[in-house]
Amino acid sequence: QVQLVESGGGLVQAGGSLNVSCAASGSSFSRYAMGWFRQAPGKEREFVATIRTSTAYTSYSDSVKGRFIISRDNAKNMVYLQMNSLKPEDTAVYYCAATVYTGYVYDSVKYLYWGQGTQVTVSS
Numbered sequence: 526q527v528q529l530v531e532s533g534g535g536l537v538q539a540g541g542s543l544n545v546s547c548a549a550s551g552s553s554f555s556r557y558a559m560g561w562f563r564q565a566p567g568k569e570r571e572f573v574a575t576i577r578t579s580t581a582y583t584s585y586s587d588s589v590k591g592r593f594i595i596s597r598d599n600a601k602n603m604v605y606l607q608m609n610s611l612k613p614e615d616t617a618v619y620y621c622a623a624t625v626y627t628g629y630v631y632d633s634v635k636y637l638y639w640g641q642g643t644q645v646t647v648s649s
Contacts, residue, residue: 527551527623527638534619534643541611545643547604547621555599558624561606562633563617563645572631573619574606584629589615611647618642 533545547559560575574585574595583595594607604621622636630636 527554527557529621529623529638529640531619531621531640531643534645536646536648537611539611539613539647539649541647542607542609543611543645544608545606545619545645547606547640549602549604549623554602554623556625557638558626558628558630559595559597559604560622560624560630560633560636561595561604562620562622562636563615564620564642565614565617568617570620570633572633575629575631576604577627577629582629584631608645611645613647613649615645616647617645619645 528550530548537543558577561573564570576583576595592610597604620642621640623638624630624636626635
């Protein structure tokens with residue numbers, strides 16, 4: 526079992542940057558692929574980025590590709606999302622999640638463990 530806790534959200538102006546982190550506790554963190562999702566008010570939760578067990582393999586949604594970077598530190602049980610060139614439409618609660626599925630996993634239903642989320646607000 527894995528427990529996930531996000532941190533680092535906040536308020537930032539459009540065009541700015543923000544880093545959010547996810548601390549994992551429990552066993553065998555390096556065996557899980559990790560993902561970031563977000564949910565804006567009145568909208569469904571959507572995929573943002575994922576990183577496989579190896580830090581070399583990452584994938585992004587089209588809406589954040591080229592602006593966001595997902596990374597992980599298996600020695601520290603941490604996952605990060607570096608967000609650059611932020612836009613007001615990036616405003617949402619950001620969640621990290623863990624999955625035992627291999628490969629790139631874009632479907633939220635395949636993620637077994639979830640954090641409580643951290644609010645990111647981008648002002649125009």
